[in-house]
Amino acid sequence: VLNRRCVEAAVMTGLALNCSINKKSLFDRKHYFYADLPAGYQITQQRVPIAVNGSLSYSLCIDSKMSQMVTKTVRIKQIQLEQDSGKSLHDDTRSQTLVDLNRAGVGLMEVVMEPDMCCGEEAAAAVRELQLILQTLGSSQAVMAEGQLRVDANVSVHHPGEPYGVRTEVKNINSIRFLAKAIDYEIQRQIEELENGGTILNETRAFDSKLGCTVPMRDKEGKQDYRFMPEPNLPPLILYDAKSLPANMNHQQVINIDWIHERLPDLPSVKRKKLVEQYGILPEHSFTLLNEDGLAEFFESVLKQTQMKPKRVIGWILKDLLSYLKQHSLPVKDSPVSSFLLADLLNLLEKKEISSTAAKQVLAELWKGEGKTPLEIVKEQKLELLQDQKELEQICQAVIDGQENEVIMMVLG
Amino acid sequence: QKVSVEVLEHLEHLALVDFRDLEGVERLQKAIQFADQLQEVSTDGVEPMDSVLEDRCLYLREDDVTEGNCTKELLENAREKVEEYFVAPPGNIPLPKLEERETFLQGS
Numbered sequence: 001v002l003n004r005r006c007v008e009a010a011v012m013t014g015l016a017l018n019c020s021i022n023k024k025s026l027f028d029r030k031h032y033f034y035a036d037l038p039a040g041y042q043i044t045q046q047r048v049p050i051a052v053n054g055s056l057s058y059s060l061c062i063d064s065k066m067s068q069m070v071t072k073t074v075r076i077k078q079i080q081l082e083q084d085s086g087k088s089l090h091d092d093t094r095s096q097t098l099v100d101l102n103r104a105g106v107g108l109m110e111v112v113m114e115p116d117m118c119c120g121e122e123a124a125a126a127v128r129e130l131q132l133i134l135q136t137l138g139s140s141q142a143v144m145a146e147g148q149l150r151v152d153a154n155v156s157v158h159h160p161g162e163p164y165g166v167r168t169e170v171k172n173i174n175s176i177r178f179l180a181k182a183i184d185y186e187i188q189r190q191i192e193e194l195e196n197g198g199t200i201l202n203e204t205r206a207f208d209s210k211l212g213c214t215v216p217m218r219d220k221e222g223k224q225d226y227r228f229m230p231e232p233n234l235p236p237l238i239l240y241d242a243k244s245l246p247a248n249m250n251h252q253q254v255i256n257i258d259w260i261h262e263r264l265p266d267l268p269s270v271k272r273k274k275l276v277e278q279y280g281i282l283p284e285h286s287f288t289l290l291n292e293d294g295l296a297e298f299f300e301s302v303l304k305q306t307q308m309k310p311k312r313v314i315g316w317i318l319k320d321l322l323s324y325l326k327q328h329s330l331p332v333k334d335s336p337v338s339s340f341l342l343a344d345l346l347n348l349l350e351k352k353e354i355s356s357t358a359a360k361q362v363l364a365e366l367w368k369g370e371g372k373t374p375l376e377i378v379k380e381q382k383l384e385l386l387q388d389q390k391e392l393e394q395i396c397q398a399v400i401d402g403q404e405n406e407v408i409m410m411v412l413g
Numbered sequence: 414q415k416v417s418v419e420v421l422e423h424l425e426h427l428a429l430v431d432f433r434d435l436e437g438v439e440r441l442q443k444a445i446q447f448a449d450q451l452q453e454v455s456t457d458g459v460e461p462m463d464s465v466l467e468d469r470c471l472y473l474r475e476d477d478v479t480e481g482n483c484t485k486e487l488l489e490n491a492r493e494k495v496e497e498y499f500v501a502p503p504g505n506i507p508l509p510k511l512e513e514r515e516t517f518l519q520g521s
Contacts, residue, residue, distance in 0.1 A: 004473035026463060033429070035501035090503065098498035101487075225427050235466040253473055 002081075002234060004255070006107035007050070009139040010081050011239065011260050013109060014051030016133050016267055017076050021257050023239050025050045027081075027231040032224055035099050036086035043231050044110075049080035050237065056113070057269065058129035059287065060122060069284060074126050075114040084108045087147075103147075109139065115154070115164065119187070120180030127151055127176055132268040132290060144175050151179055155186040157194065165190070166200040170214050172207050182207040186214050271296070279303070279310035288318055294332035295322070298339050305343030308350045316346060320360065324367055336369030345374040358383035416442055 014021050026048040029041040054076035059069045086101040111130070117123050131142040131149060142149040156167035170186055173179050185207075190200050205214040240246065242258040266274070272286035275296065281289075289296040299317050303310055321342065325335060345366065349359045358378070365377045378384055400407050421432060421441075432438050484497060493500035 001472055001474045003476060005476040007473060035499075088501075089498070092503070095503050096495075097501045097503055098495055099501050100498055225423075227427075230463045232464050232466070235469040235471045236463065237471050252475065253470065255473070 002237065003107055004252070006081055006109070007237065007239075007255055008260060009137070010050050010079055010109050011255065011257060012137045012264060013111070013134065013139050014054065014079050015257070015261050015264060016137055017051075017054035017056055017079070017111070019051035019054030019076060019079060021051050021239060022048055023241075023244070023257075024048065025081075025237045025239075027234040027237070028228050029231050031227045031229075034085070034088075035097055036088045036101070036104070038086070038101065038104065042083050042085060043234070044082035045080035046228055049078040050239075051079040052077070054079070056126060056130060056133075058122075058126045060125050061284075069287070072117075072122060072125075074116040074122075077112040077114050080110050080112070082108050082110055115156070120183035123153065123183050124176045124180040127179060128291075129268065131176075136265055136268055136271075138265075144173075153179065153183050153186070155183055155190065156200070157187060157190045165194075166202050168200060168202065168214075169204045170207055171204060171217065174209065178207060178209050181209075181212055182214060185212060189214065279314070281310060281314045285314050285318060288322070292322065292325075292332055298332050298335075301339035302343045302346070305340060306346045306350065308346045313346060316342065316363075320363055324363075337363070337366050341366055341374065348374055348378065353385060354378055354383050355385055358385070416445070 011021055025045055027043055028046045030044050030046065031041040033040060055073050056076055057071055057073045059071050062068050062070055084103050084106045086099050086104040089098040089100070091098060113126070117126060127149075131144075134140045134142040134149070140148055144151070151173050153170045153173065154167045155170060156165040158165040168186065168190070170182050173182050186205070193200060204217045206217045207214050239255050239257055241256060245254065245256060268290050272283065272290060275281060275286040275289060276283055289299055295317070298321075299314065302313055302317065306313065321335070321337065324337075325332065342363075345359060345362055348354050348362075349356065354362070361381065361383060362374050362377045365372070365381070366374065372380075416438065421438065425431060432441065488494055488497065488499075491499050
């Protein structure tokens with residue numbers, strides 16, 4: 001039986017990736033033998049998937065200082081709904097495989113991309129953007145480490161102008177960082193193999209994160225014949241839009257594409273544009289804000305509580321706060337400095353009651369999370385800026401008096 | 414036509430059937446001949462049918478949890494278990510190649 005939420009998630013994702021949604025899609029059985037597939041087949045949508053022909057735009061920094069970004073696009077071939085298999089843990093020492101069937105049968109959405117990317121960095125940026133989109137839509141939490149988002153990379157090399165080379169599929173990639181490494185390693189391996197006169201086998205390889213290389217995978221050698229056949233238990237999946245909506249059907253049984261389209265939340269690219277337009281920050285800043293979970297909300301929360309201009313606030317958020325968070329490997333939600341405290345501090349700075357350097361000192365103190373307010377810390381450490389002109393003159397005079405010799409040297413030139 | 418040894422071996426490898434003897438292979442050939450009769454019908458301009466359920470509605474189920482927590486019953490059937498995992502051999506044990514097997518096909 002098909003779960004409604006899966007279909008909705010697939011349609012949302014298809015719309016977010018500019019795909020054409022197939023109003024009629026079909027389910028098939030893909031047969032193969034493996035310990036984690038107890039039924040001996042997997043239900044998938046090989047012939048007519050739910051969405052086709054979309055695109056995903058992502059941005060890359062072309063220099064390491066993150067000041068220049070280019071936008072690239074990768075075409076989405078299709079999105080299909082399918083079943084998950086179980087999970088296998090290979091125990092080579094005892095020559096056995098442990099199988100966990102808890103996730104078997106759970107719905108999966110497979111996004112197939114065209115080979116438009118040319119290196120690990122591009123793939124990593126594209127997958128990161130896809131991850132943000134999925135999280136924004138609520139289709140998935142897309143955490144790779146927990147297997148919520150799995151990426152298999154298909155890599156091939158060819159000389160410009162020549163047809164595509166033989167591809168290998170690389171599996172067992174557990175993070176975006178490893179994705180870039182695995183792809184770059186595989187590209188290098190294939191180039192070296194071909195330059196030494198060898199050939200590339202159309203095989204499946206596993207990425208070994210400890211050694212940083214890919215190795216051939218057991219059991220996936222040779223061509224498989226999956227004996228695709230239509231799934232007899234699932235009739236075609238019909239989706240409707242405002243025009244084709246049937247009048248007398250049970251509301252719960254109908255999926256209206258237009259209804260879903262209207263309710264799509266702002267995608268990351270739209271959110272970034274809004275941040276740039278509303279607050280006058282740089283595009284690179286909007287990227288960093290959205291890249292850290294909760295940082296954009298923190299930024300806006302601080303802005304609400306302070307008079308300081310966004311362009312100044314962003315510096316404090318991205319340079320000071322973020323570097324503290326990174327140093328201590330903390331997510332934004334665990335920050336010992338709340339948006340309230342930071343706004344308080346920035347207000348003192350804005351009203352010129354303390355200097356910029358003093359503010360940094362206060363922030364360091366706030367970071368310890370001892371519950372003191374910025375004002376208390378300022379008083380404790382006597383960081384107040386002296387506003388009184390007379391007092392300033394007296395201090396300067398005292399310094400000059402104390403350093404008479406130096407002063408005479410300075411005046412003489 | 415006759416089915417070649419390569420095709421037979423491929424089938425044995427994929428579907429893990431064993432044709433046993435000549436009678437088994439002949440049965441296969443007869444089955445193929447029987448199915449070939451389908452080719453006699455002209456299907457020009459006719460949309461292929463997926464299943465007899467084509468016109469039915471695909472039921473969409475709500476996201477409600479109705480059963481679960483039956484670990485003990487599920488694991489009861491397993492011959493070998495390790496900490497609630499099923500134990501399986503290290504991978505698919507592939508059928509040995511034609512030359513290495515004792516099969517009737519060798520003789521053909």
